[in-house]
Amino acid sequence: MEVKETITHLKSWFGKQPKAIRQGVAVFLVLALVVGGFSFANAQSACAVVVDGQVAAMAKDQAQAEQVIASLIKENQKKGSNVKPLQNITYQKTKKNGDIASEEVLKQRLSEKLTFEAIASGIKVNNGLKVAVKDKATAEKVLAELKKEYKVGPEFKVDFQEKVAVANVPVETSKILSMEDAIKRLKGENGVPRYHTVKEGETLWEIANKFNVSPEDLQAANPNFTPERMQIGQKIKMIGAADPLLNVVATAEKTVKEETALPQQVRKNAKLPFGQSRVVQKSERGLKEVTYKIVAVNGLETEREVLNVNIIKQAKPQIIERSAQTMVASRGYRPSGAIISPFGKRGGRMHTGVDLAKAYGSPVGAYNSGRVIRAGWYGAYGKCVDINHGNGIVTRYAHLSTINVSVGQNVERGQSIGNVGSTGRSTGPHLHFEVIVNGVPKNPVGYL
Ligand SMILES: [Zn+2]
Known part of the structure; x- marks a missing residue:
């Protein structure tokens, strides 16, 4: 009964006070209730968002924090399915006042502290996960695009060199790539020059x-x-400096008609005066039908095997008779064949040599005596031989089918160093011939 007695006592005291004091006390009590009530309510609704044991942000309440996390999950769902944060999130009610983040700041802080994982579609190469994309349809599109890009011609069958599989994998969403980036990654281009x-x-x-x-x-x-x-x-x-993670092999059996030209035949004729020569037989181009088995890896031809040759018309060589008393030639051995693509700018690109029409497999002679400084695969040049002739002059023979020399070997002028092919970036059998003087390619026409 003590409380009741106190209230009764206060009431009687309050009634005895002057009106102004009674009003003042009433206003004070109302204000105290309002202000006190506010701060009491605020202290109750503060909610610490705890990420892996550490307070990451202070939210108004748990509902607000959960809503912000839900919106972050929703944004990450563009990358994959079953998105969930990788960290452990708990909520702590706290009376701590004054440090409550706005929804925008809350989202910013949580997106910095949280990482999300999603179920994505992983492309595995020889059982190793190489890239992950949003879903199976995107993964299949990535693989189809790669095959399409390296399908050298309509008659080619394309397949991957490695064992490829697509499987659902849990991946951090920041590591899930777009279709374009996944293609670049697999091709060995990181996209950043x-x-x-x-x-x-x-x-x-x-x-x-x-x-x-x-x-x-x-x-x-x-x-x-x-x-x-x-x-x-x-x-x-x-550009394109990294090794591809996945290689596309294109194969085809292709039958093409090719003109054939036989090299000049030179006979000595003692009856001819000094320095003179004459053509005794005009050359006539022949025609043959050749069936090749062609293999191209990532768009570059690596193998070309002759499966069948069907001669339609025999070629006739040009026969020249020369005086037996000819001088020693001062110029280099001319690689025979018509120039089908000249030196210089070609469609915005620099063509650093000349392309000479030559039948597949025909021998390639060294321009002059010298030392072999390259004999092997050389990127877009395919199988390639470089010969250093001294005085800063190097000649290059590219797209060969076979190489008959090795690095360090000395060769004589006209010695066969290999055979014409179509390896590397090449659309058909020809000899790409370059003359490089002090490191700069010169128009070979001036040297032939
Ligand atoms: Zn060329």
Whole structure:
């Protein structure tokens, strides 16, 4: 009964006070209730969002925090399905006042603290996970696009060199790639161009070699770049420098009609005066039907095997008679064949040599005596031989089907160094011939 007595006592005291004091006390009590009530309510609704044991942000209440996390999950659902945060999230009611984040700030803080995992579609190469994309349909599209890109012609069958599988995998959403990025990653392009700064004494060809790209690709990536005017400190863009994670093999049996031309035959004739020659038989092009088995890896031809040759018309060689007293030739051995693509700019790209029409398998002779400095696969050049003739002159023979020499070997003028082919970036059998003087390709026509 003590409380009741106190209230009765207070009431009687309050009744005895003057009106002004009674009003003042009433206003004070109302204000005290309002202010006190507010701060009491605020202290109750604060909610600490605890991420892996640490307070990440202060929310108005648990419902607000959960709503913000739900919206973050929803945003991550664009990347994959079954999205969930990787961290342990708990909520703690707290009376702590004053530090409650706005919804925007709350979202910002939580997106910094949280990482999400989703079920994505992983592309596995030889059982190793290489890339992950949103779903199975996207993964299949990535693989189909790669095959499509490296299908060299309509008659080609394409397949992957490695064992490829698509499977659902849990992946951090930041590591799930778009279709375009997944294709680039598998092709070995990271999408970010790298730059090389030219150092003293470096040539474009040395740089290309160092980064395992062909000089032709380097030129294509740097269209405004002139090798002759290369300067120390200049930046050169490097592309496609990484190894592909997945290789596409295209194979076809292809039958094509090819013109054939036999090399000149030179006979000596003692009756002819000094320095004179005459044509005793005009050359006539022949025609044959050749069936090849062609293999291209990632769009570059690596093998070409002759399955069948059907001669439709025999070729006749040009026969020349020369005086037995001819001088020693001062010029190089001319690789025979008509120029089908000249030196110089070709569709925005620099063609660093000449393409000579030559039948598949025909022998290729060294331009002059020299030392073999390259004999093997060389990017877009395919099977390639470089011969150093001294005095800063190097000749290059590209797209060969076979190579008969090795690095370090000395060769004589006209000696067979290999056979015509179509390896590397090539649309058909021909000889790509280059003359490189002091590191710069020159028009070979001036040297033939
Ligand atoms: Zn060429």
